[in-house]
Amino acid sequence: MYRIAIEKLYQWKKSKRRKPIIIEGARQVGKTWIMKEFGKQAYENTIYINFDSNSRMAELFASDLDTERLIMGLELYSGRKINPENTLLIFDEVQEVPRALASLKYFYENAPQYHIICAGSFLGIALHEGTSFPVGKVDFLKLYPLSFKEFLMATEKERFAELMNTRDFDMITSFKQTYIDALKLYYFVGGMPEAVQCFAENKDFNEVRAIQRRILEAYEQDFSKHAPYELVPKIRMIWNSIPSQLAKENKKFIYGLVREGGRAKDYETAIMWLTDCGLVHKISCVNAAGIPLKAYEDLKAFKLFVLDVGLLGCMSGLRQRTLLDGNALFVEFKGALTEQYVCQQLKTIDDLGIYYYTNDRGSCEIDFIVDTGEQIIPVEVKAEVNLKAKSLKTYREKFSPEISVRTSMADYKKEDGLINLPLYAIEQISTI
Template sequence: MYRTAMEDLQEWKKRSNRKPLIIRGARQVGKTWLLKEFGRIAFRETVYVNFDNNPQMKELFSADMRIERIITGLELYSGHKIEPVDTLLIFDEIQEVPQALASLKYFRENAPQYQIVCAGSLLGIALHQGTSFPVGKVEFLDLYPFSYREFLIALGKERFDKLLEDGDFELATTFRMEYMDLLKQYYYVGGMPEVVMSFVQKKDFNEVRKIQSDILDSYVQDFSKHAPNELVPRIRMLWNSIPSQLSKENKKFLYGLVKEGSRAKEYETALLWLTDCGLVHEVRRVKVPSLPLKAHEDLKAFKLYILDVGLLSCMVRLDQRVLLEGNVLFKEFKGALTEQYVLEQLKTLKGIETYYWTNDRGSAEVDFIIDSGSQIIPLEVKAETNLKAKSLKVYAEKYKPSISVRTSLADYKKEDWLLNLPLWAIGVIDKAFS
């Protein structure tokens, strides 16, 4: 499995001033595999410690924070000599032992020569429960499900991905039908590593659905296992409401659709829990598209997406026969799968923040507004080849952006004010403003 995050890990290893690194991401997005593979290819020795249900490690880190003592304990535990230059230390499920999380501060200050990478799927929840955190002493890397481009590579289509990477849209357009067929498969399969690997090996859509159902079931079990008892019913209702929320014409999240008559304050903690787990992504509305967008966000209006388009298609019981029915898949339940797909690809791009915009009357909406740090890019999503972009035109006439982007099934085309980027190329949208 190729993951672009491996390049980030290699860059981290090269830096002389590196800090302990924490990989963030939802359960089952491949954090443990990535770190073990990094250890295998980049280090002579790897010491892997899983803190989940590990009383020995809890005891080791509960005493003083002398690094020499901790290293000796880790050597005894693993049976390996830990040489700073040649050994990768992997701390998995680090949130289960808060003292281990706190120790990263002392590793950074007193023994920066040790190379430590950590993972924690429920780390955000632990922090909100008051866990001591080594602020400023660690680095973060976010890991998401396979992007469409990583999916291409997993299927042995490296040269198709290379065309996108090189921005050779003229040649890529020649193979538009293959890109679109692979995109249909991605809508159904999604990017969860276990699902992708099964599909690569067996090409069995029924097996895909079984694994996705098991993953969804495991997430629901996590609600009961890790969330406060009084919060569990609200988390479940909120989670189960997401498909119906996305099927609306106006995809603004409405608490009233979770339960009739419900209000924001009743579900805010449940939403925070799902966000901290990495299971949902909030995209907030901005009132005025001016840098920085964060200063202009509307805290009361947002859209909510889940972490993976394949899991969403499983939740709505999308029939595999739709893969054969022309382009109907891209329009399924009012284009919600397509918006989910686009947001998912945007999340994998570095250095951008994503919002959406509506005018005050609510008569015009731009699906996504991208803050690259230096400019703002409006992005309209079309689930078919109907290219009427009235809202995008309203936005462009009012705010005069340097470039506007529309993504659809149409071919690549750049005009004076508008870039039409095919859906299968949205993963290289950052090249539009680089």
């Protein structure tokens, strides 16, 4: 399985200003796999240490954090010599031993010759709990479920992924049915590595759903295992409310849908916990279109998306036939799945600020507004080929953006600063 993030790890390895690197991401998005695969591809030796329930490592890092002493301890533990020139050190579930996290500062300052890569599913939470964190002494890499482009590559459509990179939309449109069929499959399978691998090997939709259910059950167990006891019921309620929140025409998060009379102060910490775990994407509202968009953020209004479109379908109980064949009952939820898909793809693009827009009266809503750092691009999302977009027209008249994007199942077209970008090509938004 190919992950685009591995290219970033090669760049990290070559960098003269290399620091220890931390891979952030939710459970089961492939962090351990990518670290081991990178070690296999790029180094002669890999030493893998899992800190979960590892009392020996807890003891090693408990006393002073002298790097020579730590390297000797790691050599004794692994039974192998650590040569900084050709050995990759992998620290997995590093948040379980906070002193190991703190040690990264000393490796960067006193022993930068060592190549250290770390990961942990609950790192975001560990950081908020006041762990001694080596600010400015580490690099970060975010890992998400497989993007649609990675899904194409995993399902033996590498040439179609390559064609997308050429931006030859005449040729792309000639093969649009292949992309559309693959996109429908991606809506069902999603991008969780285990589900994608199972589908690529067996093409068994029932097995894919079983894997997704298992992943969702594991997340539910994580709530009980890792969250503060009093927070667990609220986390569950927020998590389980997301499909119904997204099914609404206005997808703004409503606390009253979680529980009647629910208010922000009751659930803010639970939402932060889910966000820190990487299980949800919180997309805030903006009420203007200046750079940077963050300056116009309305912290009280936001949408919540889950990390993966396949998991959202599983949470909603969508059947394969409903999704792949189309169904009148499915029309309303199709919009939710499509927005989830677009959010998920936008999240994989580096340095992209993602928001949505509503005007003061609520009469104009743009599904996503992205900040590239150089320009603000409104993105209107349509599930089918219907291109009527009253809100986008209103927004363009008010703010006169250089480029606007309408993404749907319709073919690519560009006129007067309005680009029709097919849903299957939404990742190309970073190059328009």
